[in-house]
Amino acid sequence: MAITNSYMQRVMEQVKQRNPGESEFLQAVEEVLESLQLVVEKDPRYEQYGVIERLVEPERFIQFRVSWVDDNGKVQVNRGFRCQFNSAIGPYKGGLRLHPSVCASVVKFLGFEQIFKNSLTTLPMGGGKGGSDFDPKGKSDMEIMRFCQSFMTELCKHIGPDTDVPAGDIGVGGREIGFMYGQYKRLRNEFTGVLTGKGLTFGGSLVRTEATGYGLCYFTQEMLQCMKNTSFEGKTVVISGSGNVAIYATQKATQLGAKVVALSDSNGYIYDPNGINLDVVKQIKEVEHGRIKEYVQRVSGAEYHEGCRGIWTIPCDIALPCATQNELNGDEAKVLVQNGVMAVAEGANMPSTPEAIAVFQENGVLFGPAKAANAGGVATSGLEMSQNSARLSWTFEEVDAKLQEIMKNIFHNAYNASVEYDCPGNLVNGANIAGFKKVADAMIAQGVCY
Ligand code: NDP
Ligand code: 2IT
DSSP, X not given: OOOOOHHHHHHHHHHHHXXXXXXXXXXXXXXXXXXXHHHHHHOTHHHHTTHHHHHTSXXXXXXXXXXXXXXXXXXXXXXXXXXXXXXXXXXXXXXXXXXXXXXHHHHHHHHHHHHHHHHHTTSSOEEEEEEESOOOTTOOHHHHHHHHHHHHHHHTTTOBTTTEEEEOBTTBOHHHHHHHHHHHHHHHOOOOOOSSXXXXXXXXXXTHHHHHHHHHHXXXXXXXXXXXXXXXXXXXXXXXXXXHHHHHHHHHHHHTTOEEEEEEOSSEEEEOTTOOOHXXXXXXXIISOOOGGGHHHHSTTOEEEESGGGGGGSOOSEEEOOSOTTOBOHHHHHHHHHTTOOEEEOSSSSOBOHHHHHHHHHTTOEEEOHHHHTTHHHHHHHHHHHHHHHTOOOOHHHHHHHHHHHHHHHHHHHHHHHHHTTOTTOHHHHHHHHHHHHHHHHHHHHXXXX
């Protein structure tokens, strides 16, 4: 689908001029504007109040120096970011990514997507994202700690439990959140819910660790049931990545009766025809912070292949990309289709290129876009914020039940929006539209400052 509406064309041109070379950000904006053409054509208020041109410009973008001292006593300098994209429906909320590829474009694409995702959860959270080009690979625990402390020493000036609440993303898990939380508390002398994904002994919520992967499977299960009258039971599943999202997607898909046969990291992928032994993966990744190829030394019958993209050549019924942006392109999508894939749901943010999405949609493959399918992580972060504010903690079963309910509702809200806007089953449009409306109406109600 191209942008044909003149208002949207004007806004897209302006976004290109203002953000030259920011390919990830432009890709994310273009997809959303394509979907929202359907909405602005029906309701002139959005153009009248300049909602779209405001929506594509971050409310605030902070970039800062992060200097820290490595184990050899050498000074290192990284670049830190926080993009506070939209606060129309709640405090900014979104993860922090530590990866060498982090730059303004990546932070802005993630922050932009987060606006709609957070709105879809139905919880009161605005959109934001941050991170650094720091590479955690090969760093000692003490180096990670010093980096996190230095990063938070600047970030703490811009966040707060009612202002902006960061969490994890690539390269940021419980260890990093703990170090950052400790530093925030030292600097502010406040014990507040300023970060989510905290340890269970200091305000963390049960199920947050599992939430994105579990939520992805709850969403996919609902999509399979409502749109193809089937389920995970007996299906073969391929999952890319082997981090937090991939691990807990593997666990839940397996519990729901599927066989997960492949996982990957940025170096290569493993194929285990007997079904992935998750205890082995958790030991390698969560305990030893090792590489996925070590799996084949511990499990007989499994294969390792160099190069992560080859994972899409493995025949499967369901594919769940859970690693990173643009990890699945149009040609790889065609191979999945030739091999009979029936559903694709995105655990990572923007893992499928626009060409890949078109291939899935043109071939009748169920497609669950990231904003909807991976919203379980931030939804459970929202539940962590509620528990922190109330100074109590819910049981695993309580949080899990709320997560299931939220993911089912996200599917139905996206599906219903696709029907209302004459593209039934197009969940890309449905999720963008359903997420947009609440934010847009709040922006209009709150007025423009003049
Ligand atoms: P982790 O850091 O736990 O794991 C990331 C995984 O993806 C690793 O296996 C990593 O391999 C792989 N990966 C990262 N970058 C690349 C790359 N450039 N090419 C190939 N593989 C890569 O992160 P998460 O599991 O938390 O995040 C995975 C995805 O899910 C991201 O897109 C994130 O934005 C998204 N997400 C995460 C949520 C969360 O709650 N954590 C919530 C919603 C979405 P390697 O070790 O080789 O780098
Ligand atoms: O992309 C995402 O939604 C996340 N990384 C989780 C954000 C959060 O605030 O829990």
